[in-house]
Amino acid sequence: MATTLITGATGFIGSYVCRLLVDRGDEVVATVRAGSRTEELERLPVRLRVADILDRRAVRRVMQGVERVFHLAGSGDLAAERQRTFAVNVEGTRIVLEEALRAGAERVVLTSSVAAIGPAAEGTTADEQNVWDAGRYRVPYLDAAHEAEVAAMRLAARGLPLVIVNPGLVLGAGDPGRSSTAFVRSFLRRQLPMYIDGTVNIVGVDDVARGHLLADELGTLGERYILGNRNFTFDRLFADLGRLSGVEPPRLKLPLPAALALSDLGRRMQLRGMPRPGDLRAMSLRWAFTSRKAKRELGWTTSPHEDSLEATIAFYRERYGTSLAPAGSRQPLPLRFTGDALAVLRRLAP
Numbered sequence: 478m479a480t481t482l483i484t485g486a487t488g489f490i491g492s493y494v495c496r497l498l499v500d501r502g503d504e505v506v507a508t509v510r511a512g513s514r515t516e517e518l519e520r521l522p523v524r525l526r527v528a529d530i531l532d533r534r535a536v537r538r539v540m541q542g543v544e545r546v547f548h549l550a551g552s553g554d555l556a557a558e559r560q561r562t563f564a565v566n567v568e569g570t571r572i573v574l575e576e577a578l579r580a581g582a583e584r585v586v587l588t589s590s591v592a593a594i595g596p597a598a599e600g601t602t603a604d605e606q607n608v609w610d611a612g613r614y615r616v617p618y619l620d621a622a623h624e625a626e627v628a629a630m631r632l633a634a635r636g637l638p639l640v641i642v643n644p645g646l647v648l649g650a651g652d653p654g655r656s657s658t659a660f661v662r663s664f665l666r667r668q669l670p671m672y673i674d675g676t677v678n679i680v681g682v683d684d685v686a687r688g689h690l691l692a693d694e695l696g697t698l699g700e701r702y703i704l705g706n707r708n709f710t711f712d713r714l715f716a717d718l719g720r721l722s723g724v725e726p727p728r729l730k731l732p733l734p735a736a737l738a739l740s741d742l743g744r745r746m747q748l749r750g751m752p753r754p755g756d757l758r759a760m761s762l763r764w765a766f767t768s769r770k771a772k773r774e775l776g777w778t779t780s781p782h783e784d785s786l787e788a789t790i791a792f793y794r795e796r797y798g799t800s801l802a803p804a805g806s807r808q809p810l811p812l813r814f815t816g817d818a819l820a821v822l823r824r825l826a827p
Contacts, residue, residue: 480504480542482582484530484573485549486523487513489652490588490644493686494547495523501690508539508550514653530569533576540580547689548573549588551625552618553656555755559617566621571628578637586693587629587641591678591703593622594643596762602708603766605643605701614762616755626701633699640696644685645678645705645766648785650792652682661789664718664726665801667808671729672715673736675760678705679714681785684778691775702771707782711760717783722790723804733761 481498485491486507498505499521508528509515515525528535530550540546550573552565570587577585595611597603611619626641633639652658663669688704696702709717715726731739736757771777793801 478502478504479544480506481545481547482506482508482539482543482577483547483549484508485551485588486518487515488549488654489649489656489658490647490682490685490689491547491549492517492651492653493649493682494549494689496521497686497690498547499523503545506539506543508536517653530573531564533572536572536576537579540576540582543577543580544583545693546573546577546582546585547588547693548577548585551588553590555616555618555759556753557617559620562617562621563624566618567624567628570625571632574629574632574637574639578632578635583638584693585637585639586689586696587626587639588689589626589629589641589643589701590622591643591645591705591764591766592619592759593626594701594703594766595619595623597676597765599763601763601765605703605770611762614758616759618755619759630699638698640692640698641701642685642688642692642696642771643701643703644688645680645703645764647682647685648679648789649682650788652789652792658789658792661718661786662793662797662801664715665722665724665790665793665797667724667802667806669715669727671731671736671739672711672727673731673733673757673761675711676708676763676765677711677714677760678708678764678766679782679785680704680706681780681788684780684785688771688775688777691771691777695775697774700774702775702777703766703768704771704777705766705768706779706785708765717786718790721783721786722794723806724802725807728808733757 481503483495486495505523507523508526510529511527526539528539594607595609609623647657685704692702719726
């Protein structure tokens with residue numbers, strides 16, 4: 478029975494990975510921050526250890542006797558300040574992986590993101606060999622994801638037995654921090670007044686968790702594997718969410734400069750639900766990917782793409798039913814009118 482350390486086990490993906498490790502028969506040690514909610518973990522045969530990933534001494538203590546490491550702790554907040562984002566996602570990753578190397582871990586799986594690979598060129602899909610060029614957008618989360626992988630690969634060159642997984646935007650039931658699924662709740666509350674052109678890769682959390690264990694068991698050291706499923710334009714994604722939930726999707730579609738200006742105005746007026754500038758800049762890019770490598774080398778498979786949408790909707794309906802818009806709800810009349818008028822103008826424009 479392997480002794481396996483997992484960070485980020487109280488998070489969305491981490492909670493699923495933790496359960497699969499228990500099912501596999503591992504002796505699981507999970508790090509948690511002081512004050513974290515651990516009710517779900519306490520139902521599992523898991524040893525909990527209080528350790529912040531930025532506390533090297535605490536990380537070193539919990540690494541003792543560990544054979545395998547799954548590092549999932551991090552921040553995916555696009556609006557967080559650059560200093561905080563880099564501290565958690567870059568320095569925290571460096572500390573955990575350096576201590577794993579020092580402790581002689583036999584295998585380390587790092588949960589990164591497709592953000593570290595960077596967006597695809599227009600009309601294409603990106604793979605693991607994509608050349609990073611997203612630094613010009615100055616989005617802290619994107620820059621930190623890339624820098625964390627750079628730090629990880631430097632440690633791999635020093636002998637760390639590392640495999641990296643890069644999930645797309647993860648959906649499914651049970652997101653405790655309403656992280657990657659938060660936009661679905663906003664959709665169900667009709668709190669998305671507008672959207673912009675962009676492409677996003679959606680993948681189910683169950684599939685991503687299985688991909689982690691396959692990377693641990695079959696992944697090639699020093700390699701990374703994209704864990705993604707369907708590439709959605711926002712037109713198609715919101716149309717599918719509307720069809721599956723019964724809530725009318727937003728009708729107001731704006732070019733990025735106009736959306737940024739409206740977002741700034743909304744923040745000045747203290748309006749709730751307005752997209753943040755960092756979110757908008759990231760959303761406007763082409764996050765379209767292929768997962769052929771993971772399927773070929775790991776034997777990874779994905780569920781039907783609608784499963785994760787349906788599971789997320791059902792989760793929020795069950796948990797927040799009375800605060801969500803009922804099936805059949807339409808967007809507010811001013812937004813419908815403005816969206817339809819702009820659509821007409823786009824068709825008439827040369």
